[in-house]
Amino acid sequence: MSFLDPSAALTNAGSLLSRESQILASYDLEVSDAPADGYHSLSTVGSVKNANHEAFEIDYQGIAHAHIINGMGVTLGDSIIGLTALSAIKKRNPEIRLTIYRPNRAPEYVKQLYQLAAPIFGALVDLPVHADSLPDADLRIDVGNHLFWPNFSTMPMIDFFLWALGMEPGDVVSQDKSNDWLASIALPELQGEWKSKEYSLFCPTASTPVRSIPKAFHAEAVNKLWEKFHVPVLGFGRVDHEHYTDITRYSKNTADFITWVKNARFLATSDTAAVHIAAGFNVPTVAFFTSIPSEMRVRDYRQCTAIDLRVDEVAGIQASSRVSDLFVVERAFNLLKESDWASNALHVC
Structure with missing residues (x-):
């Protein structure tokens, strides 16, 4: 041997x-x-x-x-x-x-x-x-x-x-x-005003940059969520929008994170854990996919609307933070801004 x-x-x-x-x-x-x-x-x-x-x-x-x-x-x-x-x-x-x-x-x-x-x-x-x-x-x-x-x-x-x-x-x-x-699983309850208040949730960051939503698209996504649901948008990370609140400090562990996803009225996310958590609680979701086809991840999630961006240069890549890869991903999201992506993607079943 x-x-x-x-x-x-x-x-x-x-x-x-x-x-x-x-x-x-x-x-x-x-x-x-x-x-x-x-x-x-x-x-x-x-x-x-x-x-x-x-x-x-x-x-x-x-x-x-x-x-x-x-x-x-x-x-x-x-x-x-x-x-x-x-x-x-x-x-x-x-x-x-x-x-x-x-x-x-x-x-x-x-x-x-x-x-x-x-x-x-x-x-x-x-x-x-x-x-x-x-x-x-x-x-x-x-x-x-x-x-x-x-x-x-x-x-x-x-x-x-x-x-x-x-x-x-x-x-x-x-x-x-x-x-x-x-x-x-046993989860904590939300505290304070969010215990009884509706919100949509924005989770843009995957475990690797190439599968994350670029920062240049964050305000676009948050604004579309606000225009559609007219409830506060919560999320992880700073976004410059008057109806957005960064709740990173209120999500101290995995149980907290799952609870925030569980109680959302709607979730916008990338190819990341949040989309899988949302499916477990039937939370309506839009998820953006770059290097990995959505069929590989969310095929069985009936309340998830997947948006596959055609980024051939990074097709099949599981992880990358290379500048050239992130450039083509951001370019694809910039093109998406010019489309009417939100009209069919943001809905509650």
Whole structure:
């Protein structure tokens, strides 16, 4: 069994196995700048299933305990959708026990999502863990480092996670792909005037600039929301508009953020976690997509109107902050200003 070279270890399509038989996440090595040598791919352990290594199907109605290794990513949006795939499994087999093994250096706001979700899905365990701690008799599935799996770039994200867990995506109805489990988590109530006051919400910033709404378009979006609904527009970040309020300081954690989205009359956002949260609470939404087609993200969200900007220069790019990429994205939004984009996009079902 040969070791991966350091660059291959960081981009391995799955989790890693150390010399000491510890299972760990490439992400934890990367963000800690720890040496990435001396690791095998966990897919070399034949009893651990990895769909990228070899596709498989599972009848979850007969499974007592499933161990989900290195799931479901280190971003908020990916995690919401990955947990939706687990929710589809729980609906088929409510008695199944799930243990989710997580990168221990994931951002704190992502960890908070899993803590909120734990009463629904089961135990959370930080990596690394010894391979022998996962019983051979239980189902063990590795979905680690999924960003580097080829199918992640070619399948709608929910279908990808279902496939990676051994389910046929076509066997899961669209309603069960819309993050409805979010409605079951414990959330705080809004405080002060917003507890009983309507507002629309503007969430322009994705996890990467190339998929965010450029600042030059922020005032345009806020103004259209005000003209359509005539209720205050709340959002995250400064926008120069008399009817807009920056609520960043009132959203101190992930539970707060979800609550703000849940209670909005309408949401305007980009290819970011907010669009997935809104779907879980049936909040009407318009979402702007640049480098990733909307079909890959919001296909099953019936209350979401997607606007796909044709930006061929960045097509398929998951992340970028390059000046040249952001220039063409901003150019596409400037062209959108000249259209009547809001007339059909801003509506409440």
